[in-house]
Amino acid sequence: MVEQISEKILVRGNEAVAMGAIDAGCLLFFGYPITPQNEIPEYLSKHLPPLGGEFIQAESEIASINLLLGASATGVRAMSSSSSPGISLMQEGLSYMAGSELPVVIVNISRSGPGLGGISASQGDYFQSTRGGGHGDYRMIVLAPSTVQEMYDLTFLAFDLSDKYRNPAMILGDALIGQMKEPLLRRKPEKMDLPAKDWALTGARGRKPNRIKSLYLQEGELTEHNWKLYQKYERMKKEDIRFETVNTEDARFIIVAFGSMARVSKTAMELAREAGMRVGLFRPITLFPYPEKALFDISKRVKHFLTIELNTGQMVEDVKLSVDRDAQVYFYGKPPGALPPPEEILEEIKKYYA
């Protein structure tokens, strides 16, 4: 098949996120600079104003997230991006937005922690992203791109999903995917059929005022609100799970990895195949909702799972929760620093492949 190379551009993952946001109709950006995600605000600061949008560099991440809360309450598509320490500062706002049911997109091009840590790639924010981060019983949609094209596609999708569920959606990338360049085809995916934003604060002329809030003090009110949120999260699990499988059909051994580590693992899987080992790859694209059923179904046939992460063990817990009882789950993790090459992962496969 002939590829339409004339339309492709070579861009960084971070730039692809910014382009995806613009093509999804995002008009407002609020943020505060931090490595390694600065190409996102840099691009949007240049390209949002000519579209009638606005770029605001706030005085802090706390200000950014609260500006975002206010903006999204008006029904406009808005976003922020940051990196790990900055995302930590935004957790209160994220909790409020989940409670207030506001659709926003947050991008975390994560770096390494804890604390200020460093600027190298890391997947140490898996728990923070998928387990809430802020207070209260809430969930965020979390999408984990593993190519530059997906940085674009999933940003577009994140806006749709956040609108579909009136819930914050996060892009969880890392320094590797954010900084690397790959060809990008800037083609808008088909937009979802989305409900009208009749809840938005647009001026109450001719209608009853809308209220956006997360405070519920009347008896039974908060219980009901939490059940409503719960139903929403359950619906996400039914309707919006995304994952990729490669060579799982005949596999006797499955690598589970997301984002940047999934692509290094993909090469490791190919090396293992060349060496005659029947290895497959399972890559969750939605980290919440997690593709637990798909993983469970595979674990009825395949009994060996190796989870690869750029941390000391976070997603592996979800893998263990998902697979059948008699399946073995192994783990290979690396704290931030040197990125593991495929050969290193191949050695781990050899250790456990029976």
Place this chain on the structure above:
Amino acid sequence: MDSKHFYHDVIMAGFGGQGVLAIGNLIAYAAMKEGRHVTYLPTYGVEMRGGTANCTVVISSKEIGSPIVQRPHSAISMNLPSLLKYGPRVLPGGLLMVNSSLIDLNEVSRNDVELLAIPVNDIAIRNGNPKLSNMIALGAFVEKTKWVGMESLFASLEKVFDERHHALIPSNIKAIQIGAEFVKKTETNSTNDSK
């Protein structure tokens, strides 16, 4: 169709300001123009500030998994620290290109790789612009490897360079051609030598 499958990778390294990121970007862009799958992985942040800069470029006929390469098939070392770091990693039988203007060839410890020594700074100075030594290197490397066509490379300059630098494109093209010529001559000479 198996003969059409190919996979190339290179780690290019030097000190910040030598322009290795620019030439990595150019070769990746040119390969993309030719319909290849490519990844370009630069160093960023602390390493870039005053230290060494490097990038890894992968070009393939198939979708690329890992953009991280531990043992490359080829390397370009623009200064000594880069040679010491990446020289030992090149796969046996691979290509090691070194900037012999800044690197004493006695420092090359490998005899199981093909050595391509190009005095890129000297050539650039001789041709009137020391700043173009990275383009000399690029021309030499592409002439040697034929990973991309020269025309694609030239056409990529306006995509990779910011518009305010477009006036410099002709001198960059010339530098690439001079680098390529150097390799052609060296290869002709060595063919004659062997006769």
